[in-house]
Amino acid sequence: xxxxxxxxxxxxxxxxxxxxxxxxxxxxxxxxxxxxxxxxxxxxxxxxxxxxxxxxxxxxxxxxxxxxxxxxxxxxxxxxxxxxxxxxxxxxxxxxxxxxxxxxxxxxxxxxxxxxxxxxxxxxxxxxxxxxxxxxxxxxxxxxxxxxxxxxxxxxxxxxxxxxxxxxxxxxxxxxxxxxxxxxxxxxxxxxxxxxxxxxxxxxxxxxxxxxxxxxxxxxxxxxxxxxxxxxxxxxxxxxxxxxxxxxxxxxxxxxxxxxxxxxxxxxxxxxxxxxxxxxxxxxxxxxxxxxxxxxxxxxxxxxxxxxxxxxxxxxx
Amino acid sequence: xxxxxxxxxxxxxxxxxxxxxxxxxxxxxxxxxxxxxxxxxxxxxxxxxxxxxxxxxxxxxxxxxxxxxxxxxxxxxxxxxxxxxxxxxxxxxxxxxxxxxxxxxxxxxxxxxxxxxxxxxxxxxxxxxxxxxxxxxxxxxxxxxxxxxxxxxxxxxxxxxxxxxxxxxxxxxxxxxxxxxxxxxxxxxxxxxxxxxxxxxxxxxxxxxxxxxxxxxxxxxxxxxxxxxxxxxxxxxxxxxxxxxxxxxxxxxxxxxxxxxxxxxxxxxxxxxxxxxxxxxxxxxxxxxxxxxxxxxxxxxxxxxxxxxxxxxxxxx
Numbered sequence: 203x204x205x206x207x208x209x210x211x212x213x214x215x216x217x218x219x220x221x222x223x224x225x226x227x228x229x230x231x232x233x234x235x236x237x238x239x240x241x242x243x244x245x246x247x248x249x250x251x252x253x254x255x256x257x258x259x260x261x262x263x264x265x266x267x268x269x270x271x272x273x274x275x276x277x278x279x280x281x282x283x284x285x286x287x288x289x290x291x292x293x294x295x296x297x298x299x300x301x302x303x304x305x306x307x308x309x310x311x312x313x314x315x316x317x318x319x320x321x322x323x324x325x326x327x328x329x330x331x332x333x334x335x336x337x338x339x340x341x342x343x344x345x346x347x348x349x350x351x352x353x354x355x356x357x358x359x360x361x362x363x364x365x366x367x368x369x370x371x372x373x374x375x376x377x378x379x380x381x382x383x384x385x386x387x388x389x390x391x392x393x394x395x396x397x398x399x400x401x402x403x404x405x406x407x408x409x410x411x412x413x414x415x416x417x418x419x420x421x422x423x424x425x426x427x428x429x430x431x432x433x434x435x436x437x438x439x440x441x442x443x444x445x446x447x448x449x450x451x452x453x454x455x456x457x458x459x460x461x462x463x464x465x466x467x468x469x470x471x472x473x474x475x476x477x478x479x480x481x482x483x484x485x486x487x488x489x490x491x492x493x494x495x496x497x498x499x500x501x502x503x504x505x506x507x508x509x510x511x512x513x514x515x516x517x518x519x
Numbered sequence: 520x521x522x523x524x525x526x527x528x529x530x531x532x533x534x535x536x537x538x539x540x541x542x543x544x545x546x547x548x549x550x551x552x553x554x555x556x557x558x559x560x561x562x563x564x565x566x567x568x569x570x571x572x573x574x575x576x577x578x579x580x581x582x583x584x585x586x587x588x589x590x591x592x593x594x595x596x597x598x599x600x601x602x603x604x605x606x607x608x609x610x611x612x613x614x615x616x617x618x619x620x621x622x623x624x625x626x627x628x629x630x631x632x633x634x635x636x637x638x639x640x641x642x643x644x645x646x647x648x649x650x651x652x653x654x655x656x657x658x659x660x661x662x663x664x665x666x667x668x669x670x671x672x673x674x675x676x677x678x679x680x681x682x683x684x685x686x687x688x689x690x691x692x693x694x695x696x697x698x699x700x701x702x703x704x705x706x707x708x709x710x711x712x713x714x715x716x717x718x719x720x721x722x723x724x725x726x727x728x729x730x731x732x733x734x735x736x737x738x739x740x741x742x743x744x745x746x747x748x749x750x751x752x753x754x755x756x757x758x759x760x761x762x763x764x765x766x767x768x769x770x771x772x773x774x775x776x777x778x779x780x781x782x783x784x785x786x787x788x789x790x791x792x793x794x795x796x797x798x799x800x801x802x803x804x805x806x807x808x809x810x811x812x813x814x815x816x817x818x819x820x821x822x823x824x825x826x827x828x829x830x831x832x833x834x835x836x
Contacts, residue, residue, distance in 0.1 A: 294595070297597045298596075
């Protein structure tokens with residue numbers, strides 16, 4: 203069983219690759235829900251949706267979020283009605299939000315709603331929210347504090363970031379299956395997602411970081427930072443705001459207490475040689491995912507590293 | 520000021536005609552909300568929507584409900600998700616349900632939500648729900664009791680109808696403005712809507728029937744029954760179930776306590792001559808509305824009758 207921690211567009215791309223490299227029934231995705239928010243009265247889980255669409259073969263390749271070939275007629279009418287329209291929900295995409303919101307209103311957990319939706323969409327990998335409890339990533343800026351979608355989409359991540367916190371995380375519990383999946387995994391992979399706001403909320407749920415530290419399998423991460431800047435999005439600014447270097451060393455530091463293998467881009471070969479952390483192995487690969495073949499190749503490479511070390515660890519035992 | 524009681528597709532057609540015959544700021548529509556129900560977790564008001572779309576120039580002329588040229592991609596995806604799909608909500612149509620549901624969840628009344636929506640859509644006539652209280656039309660059949668949309672859409676009005684009741688009506692109050700509009704109207708027109716399930720719920724709200732009886736202006740109705748059957752839909756079956764003849768005499772009887780003028784179709788000329796009710800004037804016209812010109816012509820005819828009688832009533836005073 204392969205377990206992947208994921209969130210954001212980088213995470214969705216990597217999961218699309220994993221899907222071509224791992225049979226669905228051997229893949230568990232543990233997904234950030236710190237971006238969840240209310241929109242038009244509905245419960246939106248942007249990262250669960252992206253991973254669901256990725257694994258259902260429905261993710262828009264152009265946008266990296268939402269449904270392939272979707273239309274936006276409802277959104278257009280909402281704009282005419284004077285309703286907020288900065289978060290783009292497509293007509294086909296709306297269905298998942300309506301269905302999930304109805305299930306939550308009827309008392310189902312987010313895990314149960316996710317399982318029901320993914321089953322209907324023919325996803326045979328397992329998609330687990332990090333928690334069924336409400337956790338909200340809050341970004342503090344000079345203009346005030348915003349939830350992640352307000353910061354990222356509405357304000358186009360142009361604000362200076364003073365700090366990030368995960369409201370509700372202290373009282374949250376890992377969703378059913380999350381800790382067990384980590385314990386029984388052959389490899390745990392942290393996708394090249396934003397370490398602060400995509401992986402960070404998952405790690406902030408009490409019990410998950412501890413499970414990674416105790417995981418029998420290797421924990422691998424693919425660096426979303428290449429040549430000292432983020433491949434996409436505000437990961438650099440957010441890492442800096444939280445006091446980390448915007449570099450592969452910074453990524454290694456965020457994950458320092460549990461990381462076994464860090465996969466970095468070829469362009470960081472020099473930095474990789476300088477990165478000496480006891481117990482951390484660093485591998486240089488081509489990590490940029492432009493095509494579906496790139497995604498599958500990166501997934502295969504990372505899996506090969508995981509299996510090689512898993513094998514050698516077993517040999518030693 | 521012209522006041523029209525309306526519901527259903529016949530009502531929407533007639534209101535489309537009225538819009539061409541009366542300046543918007545002189546038209547108040549009092550609309551059935553007995554069909555309102557929850558769908559996909561949203562509050563749907565089918566008759567308020569049809570009248571809103573009619574007056575905004577957005578009503579689908581082919582279907583007689585929903586938005587012109589709408590698409591159904593969300594519905595299609597809802598079906599894939601295993602969600603109920605028998606009630607057809609278009610992508611553009613969804614926006615009005617989302618916006619209204621959000622406003623109601625925030626504590627606005629149905630009147631306030633309706634006013635906000637119609638203003639945004641450029642409707643200058645006034646659209647009033649019959650009440651802001653929950654009233655649900657319940658149709659009793661040999662297979663059990665159903666709400667109106669279940670009976671009408673899901674079960675395609677094929678059930679034998681034993682009775683109809685308006686759950687909640689006894690405790691309902693007319694929405695703000697309804698009784699005043701009736702009292703100050705130059706004419707009150709009952710659209711050629713189903714007398715039992717479109718006009719019936721409005722009349723069941725305590726105070727509205729009394730206001731019609733006391734109205735200084737003439738109350739006119741256009742018969743939805745032509746040649747002893749309904750122009751469309753289950754009006755005949757529902758009238759019979761409630762103990763009325765399926766005829767213009769039956770329509771006159773439903774409205775007996777307040778009706779001044781009944782407009783019937785030419786085909787009922789013979790029946791009209793036999794209809795002798797003290798104080799009731801009967802006019803034969805061509806009442807079938809196929810084109811927008813038909814609708815406007817019928818509206819103009821009915822208005823002319825109202826004004827003629829209003830004038831003669833004034834002469835007498």
